[in-house]
Amino acid sequence: ARRISAPRGPQLSAKSWLTEAPLRMLMNNLDAEVAEKPEELVVYGGIGRAARDWTSFDRIVAALKALEDDETLLVQSGKPVGVFRTHADAPRVLIANSNLVPHWADWEHFGRLDKLGLMMYGQMTAGSWIYIGSQGIVQGTYETFVEVGRQHYGGDLRGRWILTGGLGGMGGAQPLAATMAGASLLAVECRPSRIERRLETGYLDRKTDSLEEALAIIDSACARKQAVSVGLLGNAAEVFPELLRRGVRPDAVTDQTSAHDPLHGYLPAGWSLHDWERAQESDPARTVTAAKESMKRQVEAMLGFHREGVPTLDYGNNIRQMALEMGEEQAFDFPGFVPAYIRPLFCRGIGPFRWCALSGDPEDIYRTDAKVKELIPDDPHLHTWLDMARERIHFQGLPARICWVGLGQRDRLGLAFNEMVARGELSAPIVIGRDHLDSGSVASPNRETEAMLDGSDAVSDWPLLNALLNTASGATWVSLHHGGGVGMGFSQHAGMVVVCDGTEAAAQRIARVLWNDPASGVMRHADAGYDLAKACARERGLKLPMLEGE
Amino acid sequence: ARRISAPRGPQLSAKSWLTEAPLRMLMNNLDAEVAEKPEELVVYGGIGRAARDWTSFDRIVAALKALEDDETLLVQSGKPVGVFRTHADAPRVLIANSNLVPHWADWEHFGRLDKLGLMMYGQMTAGSWIYIGSQGIVQGTYETFVEVGRQHYGGDLRGRWILTGGLGGMGGAQPLAATMAGASLLAVECRPSRIERRLETGYLDRKTDSLEEALAIIDSACARKQAVSVGLLGNAAEVFPELLRRGVRPDAVTDQTSAHDPLHGYLPAGWSLHDWERAQESDPARTVTAAKESMKRQVEAMLGFHREGVPTLDYGNNIRQMALEMGEEQAFDFPGFVPAYIRPLFCRGIGPFRWCALSGDPEDIYRTDAKVKELIPDDPHLHTWLDMARERIHFQGLPARICWVGLGQRDRLGLAFNEMVARGELSAPIVIGRDHLDSGSVASPNRETEAMLDGSDAVSDWPLLNALLNTASGATWVSLHHGGGVGMGFSQHAGMVVVCDGTEAAAQRIARVLWNDPASGVMRHADAGYDLAKACARERGLKLPMLEGE
Ligand SMILES: NC(=O)c1ccc[n+]([C@@H]2O[C@H](COP(=O)([O-])OP(=O)(O)OC[C@H]3O[C@@H](n4cnc5c(N)ncnc54)[C@H](O)[C@@H]3O)[C@@H](O)[C@H]2O)c1
Ligand SMILES: NC(=O)c1ccc[n+]([C@@H]2O[C@H](COP(=O)([O-])OP(=O)(O)OC[C@H]3O[C@@H](n4cnc5c(N)ncnc54)[C@H](O)[C@@H]3O)[C@@H](O)[C@H]2O)c1
Structure with a gap:
């Protein structure tokens, strides 16, 4: 069986950090410390895979190594299908996993296509290369x-x-x-x-x-x-x-x-x-x-x-x-746990923000932990989490951290991390991503969008807009999945990851992406009529045409 | 009942041609000459609408008039829901219409949501503002x-x-x-x-x-x-x-x-x-x-x-x-007509390329007709079509032309039109778009993807990738729809429109978009195993990682 482990350290194996990052994160998803069944490319959640098969994996790696900074790789259900010329501010990788036309969107059809080698189940962060154990x-x-x-x-x-x-x-x-x-x-x-x-x-x-x-x-x-x-x-x-x-x-x-x-x-x-x-x-x-x-x-x-x-x-x-x-x-x-306990957080764009040190050096994470405490000094709950996480959670694969933060915090943290990279305070770039289970990125009527106030549980325009917006904002990779968490037919959701390579260009992209991404969640909940979300939108000055003058 | 008609001529009512274009095309879709039931905002195909209701229409228009050239408007099932900061090469409008999580993706659920005012049926070019009658x-x-x-x-x-x-x-x-x-x-x-x-x-x-x-x-x-x-x-x-x-x-x-x-x-x-x-x-x-x-x-x-x-x-x-x-x-x-008569065209990226004169001046279209003949001199069938179309087809709303052309032709025509605008040979900019029924932009197992060679009829990763790629390439507006043509549950598809405003920046975007868009169709058909598509991909030098060395 093959053993995969992402390269560590400041040396590039691809042509830039924008392509090195997806390369390392793909490999990291398949690290034996991270993945549940790495030999079958299964990362988590039943059969959630990072790539369709080993040939696809090898070709993705080869494509990423060769990719230029004005090119974009397309991945279809874990298989690399095309490289196209785009531009510097476009994503380097665009991913669509497990999507089926609704009438055929069930396990039976999926299974048939999976057997034919035409599909892969991407779960949420498995097929979008930002699982962190x-x-x-x-x-x-x-x-x-x-x-x-x-x-x-x-x-x-x-x-x-x-x-x-x-x-x-x-x-x-x-x-x-x-x-x-x-x-x-x-x-x-x-x-x-x-x-x-x-x-x-x-x-x-x-x-x-x-x-x-x-x-x-x-x-x-x-x-x-x-x-x-x-x-x-x-x-x-x-x-x-x-x-x-x-x-x-x-x-x-x-x-x-x-x-x-x-x-x-x-x-x-x-x-x-x-x-x-x-x-x-x-x-x-x-x-x-x-x-x-x-x-x-x-x-x-x-x-x-x-x-x-x-x-x-x-x-x-x-x-x-x-x-x-x-x-x-x-x-x-x-x-479900979301309407009962999580939705109030989503209304303020608070969700599973996470980042990973491409260097492989735990110290890089400890330094970012300190930066989070410095920038958000008045949240004892967050500080406790960071302390306990450091103490009790072993890193799996590349060192990473998660904490739930919201609109206005995510972009600040991202820009600060990027500056730390620029100033040499970290030994290599950082990637920032999130789960698809987040404020604006998922439609899943039995889970994340269960019992929405206006009855819009099943409307999946929202995650599609989220993916398009993150693409337009310059995320480094963007993904659109179907069936994560709750299975075929029951969810559509989007992922995004953005790289902090310390450049000014990255800072521009980070500022846009890490603002727009949670803002799209506040928008979605404000549109559904949640007062918390409307207040947050007003406070943060979001431009929501239908709510103006309200 | 309101009567809508797009502004004509070289005068802007929005801040640039990139926002004037979607404004005029939205209005043009609702022109009494174009739409089947303009008073109900129905453009064609049963209840295919251009906007959810008149309030939404008015707010879209207002948002487009105010939109800056580094902003993007999000439209959710015909309603404007947010304006976000992106960048000059990002789309000015991103649209998601009629999308439902698959398990709920049928007429019954759609109807319920439609009644609640939460959804709109966008058909294909109705909700994506590029219907031309x-x-x-x-x-x-x-x-x-x-x-x-x-x-x-x-x-x-x-x-x-x-x-x-x-x-x-x-x-x-x-x-x-x-x-x-x-x-x-x-x-x-x-x-x-x-x-x-x-x-x-x-x-x-x-x-x-x-x-x-x-x-x-x-x-x-x-x-x-x-x-x-x-x-x-x-x-x-x-x-x-x-x-x-x-x-x-x-x-x-x-x-x-x-x-x-x-x-x-x-x-x-x-x-x-x-x-x-x-x-x-x-x-x-x-x-x-x-x-x-x-x-x-x-x-x-x-x-x-x-x-x-x-x-x-x-x-x-x-x-x-x-x-x-x-x-x-x-x-x-x-x-179905596609496998029987249309698929061979799709394999070469040939599909319903269309353009529209924002000036309202028929002469602009006649000049582009002549340009098409000049650039594609050796296709008598195409020339006959252009002549008959001019003679027998009355323009409806803004003058427009369609002809089926393929990979390598679309970008050439687009660049030529952009140059004509730059040189003042046309009295205002041109928009170029297409139907969602095209080579790379649709999954519809009872129609466009019926009986695919490899059995991948129902795989909808492809249109999603197409939309993400067009967004990354800099189309002026991009849309993701569900249920067009064959109804709820049976299709997913993407639209794109790009503006030729005569600038060098537009030329760059046109070159990328009008190449990548049909190329993604050739890719999709090559991946499914069609020899015609594989030959086209080789001939045109597409980078398809899994087909390399074949
Ligand atoms: N954020 C969320 O909404 C969220 C979070 C976590 C997990 N989940 C869901 O929870 C589920 C589990 O996720 P996972 O990644 O741990 O999956 P997994 O497949 O890795 O783990 C499931 C575990 O359940 C065990 N199991 C199966 N049947 C059992 C039975 N009858 N009795 C006792 N144990 C049994 C299996 O042996 C396995 O260890 C998934 O459906 C996932 O989508 C959702
Ligand atoms: N490219 C394609 O695949 C393609 C192209 C054209 C049309 N279509 C499909 O064809 C259909 C028609 O499209 P449209 O835009 O013309 O729709 P439409 O609703 O404007 O027209 C349908 C017409 O059928 C008539 N009609 C309804 N029931 C009838 C009956 N029992 N007998 C006789 N006439 C009847 C209606 O009065 C109406 O004029 C749609 O389903 C559309 O998706 C597909």
Whole structure:
């Protein structure tokens, strides 16, 4: 199997930092420290890939090495398809992954095209080359758990515990996020390897294959107001109902199995891992039905907790939709995490801002951490996050940092990082990107745009405009994906990354992109009628033609 | 009712020609000479609109008048939603119309959102402001009919006749295209007003409400090898089966009712126009079912002609899909016009190139006609078209011309027009655009991408890349639409327009855009395995990373 690792240091292997950056970030996505199954080019989230196959990977690398600073590489579902002359302020790479004409936009058609070698599932940051390992998701999950504590437990999660499923690429962040937020956590995970991995990286504290033992650990931790995380080897479709039946009552319930992908993402109850993997090949239809049947069972247990007053939230894996399709009409009774806890942030353009040190030098990140604190001195919550992240999160692949910041902060930070590169305070350029799960970049009616105020959940003009605007603003690479997170048919979303190479030209682009990108999110939420967003738009002087004079 | 007409002449009402151009073209789309129902902002194709409502229209106009040359206006389903700072080489307008997350991408959800005032149906060139009236479609239809003659009748359509339905915004081009190509034509149309309109503009020769009279006119014209067109007032769902039953055999059969929109586009058999219009409001579900039932009848008649050897083609209104949904399993037995007659052109980047004189002066178009002949001296077919078009096609709104040209020709013509503007040979700038139905800009498995060689019909990464690339190349406005032509759920497509204002900066942009845009079509077809496209790519030196060394 091939082992990929991005070049480090100040030496270029491509012709400029604008092309070196996507090259390193593509490779970084496939680094064994970062990717879930690097040998299959799978980065995270079931089958989310960075490139379609190894030939495509090699040709992308070759194309990036040869790319001039007035050329643009086009990538279609993980395959390089063309190089065109554009101009210096245009993106160097434009990416479209997994997009299908709506009537054909389901797993069945996708699977057929995937087998024919015509498609690739790009998830969100897998196919757009800005996945940074578990840290990205630790922050989002941490923010969510803290908000759960604020809304339901007076801001204090000590002595509380959370029940969840899945310790995969993103779900593996849950135990650390919970303990950072002060809560204990019980995660049901069916693969021993996943539990081991979270123990090794220090994200998870304990493991067991006994439900009794798991509950005992949790009980004693809660009694002592300590925060402990436990990985329980088991099937969530079996354990969740069993806990409900026994009258056990967690303080919050959620789930991060890969329910969005019923063929590869969810082990049916009663099946062995071995049988499951074989049946995925030999009898996909039966596998899907069995998985969805089990998801329905798990959702029914979650509904049970919900009805008894336990805060229960869908964490964006589309498990409610699957249960609904299997006949559970009440599936959507408990909310998604976005409308419940994240939307107020989106209204102000606050979202998963992240950056990565192309040098490979952790010191570069520590210096930017300090710069963030210097520029945003009055946000103790942010400072705490930065301190805990430095202490408890191991870098995976190229050192990177994430923190949720909003309109007006993102461009300031970006320009400051660019200046640090210019002044030689960092040993190589920085790339700045974000998840597609952000304020203006996604339409996903079962997750990010669930229950929008004006009913515009399914309108996907917005992420398309976001991608076009980032292209027009001069992002270094821009991507348009379909089906990330919640699976085929259920989302459309856009990514962007911009390079801080220390030049004045980069500063111009950074100023435009890192303003326009979150501003387009404020615009989208203001248009939907959110007062918070309208106030933010007014305060920041956004030009929104339909809201003028309001 | 408001009457819109674009300003003429060299005087600017906006701050530059880059913003004056979209302003005039938006207004031109709503000119009473151009639009089918200007008072409802409907340009063509059922309910294809140029702006969401009059307030949106007014705000777009105001925004364009105020727009600076480093700003970009965002339009979401016909409504102006934001103005952002970009740069001189970025598009001045970015448009996303009618896009829905796939699982919700059907007429039902669209209708609900449309009623809420959250969406607009943009068709193709309606919402992207580059519709030029019937001429655009006359050329495409003419090329198709000529190709039918070549493939089936030794290149000679004299004494032959074509049966069709619909004389609406696009369908109204059929009689003229047929007689230009040498054939007679019988068009069944249910609205007297549509028949009158085609008579007035000289596109249609005769009208009648008697089937006997219609057949008599056709018979005698064919006997004398003359080409005559007849508009028959009637319902295609009734007339087509009746003709089949009587043993009448046309020499070709097609249809251009608005079957893609079963609620507003197709009169059910046996219904009066009055009842139909009321039922659209009062009982949409019943209207849709009745319309689709009737479409099935018409398709069954078309299948009958097809089985008896009459060349029968779907002209891109999705009528086969509707019949299939009503249980006609054989619906797709007769081909769409694209795989049968148009794809070989797409493989060489040949498509519906068009331009428009912002001056309003017909002489500007005649001068560009002459320039086309001068630059492409060796194409008699093209010269004939230009001569006939000048003679027989009345300009509607701003004078415009269309001709199908390919990769390597489009940029040459664009640069030449720009020079003519620079040298004062034209009285104002020219805009160059195209239909979304083009080589690289559409995914539409029942029409433009039907039966692709590699099975990639439904992959919509391609039009998204096309839009991103045109944005990166500096088109003046770029659009991404869903559902054009074949209706909600069945297509995704992109538009672009570039302005020739005579400046050197424009020349740079024109050279990039008018090369890259058709080149992306050649790329898409080469990737699908078409030898014609691969040969074209080699000949033109395109950089296609996966095909290198082939
Ligand atoms: N921001 C968001 O909205 C967000 C954030 C994180 C995750 N998610 C969603 O959560 C899901 C998980 O993401 P991931 O990257 O961790 O995926 P993953 O595929 O890497 O991990 C899923 C894990 O679930 C385990 N699993 C599968 N079936 C199980 C079962 N029946 N019982 C117990 N464990 C089971 C698998 O072994 C695997 O470790 C995805 O659907 C993702 O889209 C969404
Ligand atoms: N390039 C292409 O693929 C292409 C080109 C032209 C048209 N089309 C398709 O053809 C259709 C027509 O386009 P248009 O712009 O002319 O639409 P339109 O709505 O302006 O015209 C449709 C016409 O059909 C008539 N009609 C409706 N039901 C009828 C019936 N049962 N019998 C007889 N007449 C009936 C209407 O009165 C109307 O005049 C659309 O679906 C369009 O997408 C496709």
